[in-house]
Amino acid sequence: MEVAAYGVGILGEWVVLMVVLPIAQRLADFALPGLIEMAWKLLVIIIASTLTSLGLGHVNGLLGTIGGLVVFWIGMVRVFDVDFFGAVIIVVIRFFVNWLIAVALIAVFLSM
Numbered sequence: 001m002e003v004a005a006y007g008v009g010i011l012g013e014w015v016v017l018m019v020v021l022p023i024a025q026r027l028a029d030f031a032l033p034g035l036i037e038m039a040w041k042l043l044v045i046i047i048a049s050t051l052t053s054l055g056l057g058h059v060n061g062l063l064g065t066i067g068g069l070v071v072f073w074i075g076m077v078r079v080f081d082v083d084f085f086g087a088v089i090i091v092v093i094r095f096f097v098n099w100l101i102a103v104a105l106i107a108v109f110l111s112m
Contacts, residue, residue, distance in 0.1 A: 006050065013046050014039075016101070020093045021080075027093075028086035038080075045075035 018039065025032050032038055049072040057064025076082050076090060 006054070010043075010046055010050055012101075013050075014043055016094060016097050017042050017046065020090060020097055024086065024089045024093050028082070028089040030080065030082050030086040032080065041079050045072060045079060048075060 021032060021038065021042070024030075033041070049068045052071045053064045053068025055064070056067040073087060076087055082090065
């Protein structure tokens with residue numbers, strides 16, 4: 001059951017980043033590969049980040065969070081050649097979109 005929950009989380013994060021990256025690209029002016037290449041590279045980065053976070057999270061929750069963020073950051077910089085400003089834009093927009101999704105889900109659950 002946990003594997004399905006992690007799979008749904010990875011899929012959700014992948015969809016969010018597929019929307020966020022083109023928006024961040026317009027704001028920070030960095031290049032993105034084609035849609036199919038971007039999709040599979042993002043999926044690999046998200047899976048690596050999630051597995052790192054899960055593995056280190058068993059040692060310490062904060063260490064897991066930081067480890068996942070470091071892997072995500074390195075993946076974005078190395079794979080998509082994003083500079084510091086571009087990475088900050090991605091993180092801010094990603095946080096805002098995740099916050100909106102969380103608020104919407106809470107509203108749906110509270111209305112039930």
